[in-house]
Each structure stands twice: as C-alpha cells, then as structure tokens.
Amino acid sequence: MEYNAGMRIDALQAFMAVAELESFQDAGQRLHLSQPAISKRIAALEAELEHRLFDRVGRKVGLTEAGRAYLPHARETLAALADGERALDNLADRVAGTLELAVSHHVGMHRMPEVLRAFIARYPNVAPQIEFADSEHACQRVLNGESELALITLPVAAHPTLIARTIWPDPLAIYAGRTHALARRATVTFAELAAHAAVLPPPDSYTHRIIESALAAHGVTVTARMTSHSLETLRMLADVGLGWTVLPTAMPHPLTPLALPPLAMRRELGVMRHPQRHLSNAARALLAMLDAEARSSGSNLSNQDRNHVKADG
Incomplete structure (x- = not known):
C-alpha cells in the first residue's frame, strides 16, 4: 500500500478514538464522521500494519494484543504532531485557539472559577476544553499528550516525568x-x-x-x-x-x-505539565495567571518551580 501521511494521521485519530471509547459509533460522533468512515479508516490502518487491531464481538469492541502493543506508539505520534503544531503557532504572539485542560472536580469547583473568568475575559480568542478527571487520570492525560495542563491535587512524591507547581x-x-x-x-x-x-x-x-x-x-x-x-x-x-x-x-x-x-x-493543589512538550501561547498565558494566583494565595513555590515559571515566560 502506498504510504500517505495524511491518511495515516486520520487513521491514527480514528484508532485512538475507538480504543478510548470502545465503540465505532461513539468514535464517529467524536470525530464528526459516519460509522462506515471510521470503519474504513481502521480497516486501512490494519491492512497497512498487517495486523488486526480490534476484536469485534457483537457491539463490543476491544483491542487485540497487536492493538494494545500499538496503542502507546499511536498516542505518542499524535502527541508529537500536536506538539509540533503548537511550536509553529508559538512563532506568532497571538494567544488564541484551543486549550486542552484536565481539571479535578474540587479544583474546578473551588479554585479555578475566578481564574478562568479572568482568563476568558482577557483572552477571548482562546477556547478552553476542560476534561474533568480524578487527579491521577488527569496526570495520565498530560503524559498521553491529551491535555496540556492538569490542575489537580499534586502527587505526594515527585512525579517521574511531569513538572509540578504548587498554586494553592x-x-x-x-x-x-x-x-x-x-x-x-x-x-x-x-x-x-x-x-x-x-x-x-x-x-x-x-x-x-x-x-x-x-x-x-x-x-x-x-x-x-x-x-x-x-x-x-x-x-x-x-x-x-x-x-x-x-x-x-x-x-x-x-x-x-x-x-x-x-x-x-x-x-498541595496546583498544575502539572510535561517538560518535553511545547506549551501553546494560551497555556503559557494561563500559567502566568496561575503564578500570580500562587503569589496572592501565599503559596511557597520551590526554587525549582520558580525556575520553571521563569523559563515558561
């Protein structure tokens, strides 16, 4: 099969959606495609990889062994593509576009409303997309490249990959x-x-x-x-x-x-980010507002956290 980068990206997006939702129909709704279109993309990807990625038993859809092995690579590929797009977008000074956030329910209800209200008023061209999740799952979303920032209860021990910053x-x-x-x-x-x-x-x-x-x-x-x-x-x-x-x-x-x-x-309540991925201008702007919030709430940031605040601009 002739390799087509655009086709592969579309197929990877379909693969990730089906893997997460365990449904071709739900994946189609997420990607604004028909179920046959999703099935066609998955079939093309399976043919190219020469492995069946999903078991289909009635209405149930589950990853095969090959699908489970391929999943982290597909996720990392899409995360890298999004990271590259953010790096290019950052060449302009505009603060606009989609901002993917993972937020715990407590932080979302009790800590973020005033920050988000001020952020939306200051940056009306940004469209925050908020996924409410438990703190542990929110960290995983940042690791997977699904969210730029997680606003959560911070881990007790330092996370092996992500950078934590105390805000409250x-x-x-x-x-x-x-x-x-x-x-x-x-x-x-x-x-x-x-x-x-x-x-x-x-x-x-x-x-x-x-x-x-x-x-x-x-x-x-x-x-x-x-x-x-x-x-x-x-x-x-x-x-x-x-x-x-x-x-x-x-x-x-x-x-x-x-x-x-x-x-x-x-x-400690605060923000988690991935140190090896570019943050969008919108994410950087929100971090700056959160840094101001940390100072006003009397949060004692570590020197390392403060260095990251400075590096983020």
Whole structure:
C-alpha cells in the first residue's frame, strides 16, 4: 500500500478514538464522521500494519494484543504532531485557539472559577476544553499528550516525568456530622477516632495517601466503610452520619470539626505539565495567571518551580 501521511494521521485519530471509547459509533460522533468512515479508516490502518487491531464481538469492541502493543506508539505520534503544531503557532504572539485542560472536580469547583473568568475575559480568542478527571487520570492525560495542563491535587512524591507547581496550599481537617458521637465531645483522642467508621477518598488517590500518612503518625490505621473521589460526596456521607471524614478547611460545609490534638495535614493543589512538550501561547498565558494566583494565595513555590515559571515566560 502506498504510504500517505495524511491518511495515516486520520487513521491514527480514528484508532485512538475507538480504543478510548470502545465503540465505532461513539468514535464517529467524536470525530464528526459516519460509522462506515471510521470503519474504513481502521480497516486501512490494519491492512497497512498487517495486523488486526480490534476484536469485534457483537457491539463490543476491544483491542487485540497487536492493538494494545500499538496503542502507546499511536498516542505518542499524535502527541508529537500536536506538539509540533503548537511550536509553529508559538512563532506568532497571538494567544488564541484551543486549550486542552484536565481539571479535578474540587479544583474546578473551588479554585479555578475566578481564574478562568479572568482568563476568558482577557483572552477571548482562546477556547478552553476542560476534561474533568480524578487527579491521577488527569496526570495520565498530560503524559498521553491529551491535555496540556492538569490542575489537580499534586502527587505526594515527585512525579517521574511531569513538572509540578504548587498554586494553592490546601490544609485538611477531620470532620463529622453534627449528630455524630464524636462531634459532641469537648476532646477526642486518636484512639477514639480509630474506633469509628470513616468515609474517605479511595486508597489509590493522592489525597488518601496524605491522610493515611498523617494519621499513621498518631497510630491510626485508615479503614473506610465507603470511598469516593468526590469530596462533595464525602461531605454528604459524613453529614448523614455514615462516618467521619477529611475535608479541606477552606471548603464550605455544615460539618463539625473534631476536637483532636493538633494534626499537620495538608495537600498541595496546583498544575502539572510535561517538560518535553511545547506549551501553546494560551497555556503559557494561563500559567502566568496561575503564578500570580500562587503569589496572592501565599503559596511557597520551590526554587525549582520558580525556575520553571521563569523559563515558561
């Protein structure tokens, strides 16, 4: 088959869409193509690669072994193409175009509205595309080249690939519903806390690791009767009496803080980016606004983070 770069790019986009959505029809809707057009592109790619990439059983679509092996290479190819386009766009000084962001629900609801409002007003030719995702998944989107920036709860340990920048310090505290037995106590010990059920973020989340480490220092083993990535959900579960929980002190809610001994527990909210990919002018402009937000919120950026702020211009 004669190689055609344009055909290959179109086929890779179709391949990635089907792989992510597990549906030819949904992939067509995402790419504004008919289902037969998606099928034709996948068939052409399979013929060129001489491997079947998808198993089709009824309405279910799944990657074959060859498809799974090819997936990271296809993803990296499309990310490199997007990176090259951004590098060329940056030759002009215009701040315009699409800005792909991955945002955690908490940061999106409680930290970003004013920043986004000011950003949209200042740069009306930018079209932010926001994917709401758990912090861990948002990092993966930046790694995959699907989002330029992730605005999330930052990992506890340094990420092996991505650059983190703290924007908002986020102190945490332990709360319970007003009718909870511990809420009526003038003082509460950590042993008493451990004897009651908790509702917390999932064990694989960055926030859970922060909670687990802080409480372990006081001999408390974290075991949750229910988990959720949504802090709003945890607030509700605690409010109805299903257990105590941990929430940011800046988050409005009707819960009662428990009278525990002092507990140093906080997470860092901020932005993650890939150091080896060009940022669009729009992403650079948003980073500059976030840097100003960090200064106003009293965030103590590390020297390394500050160097990256300077390098980003």
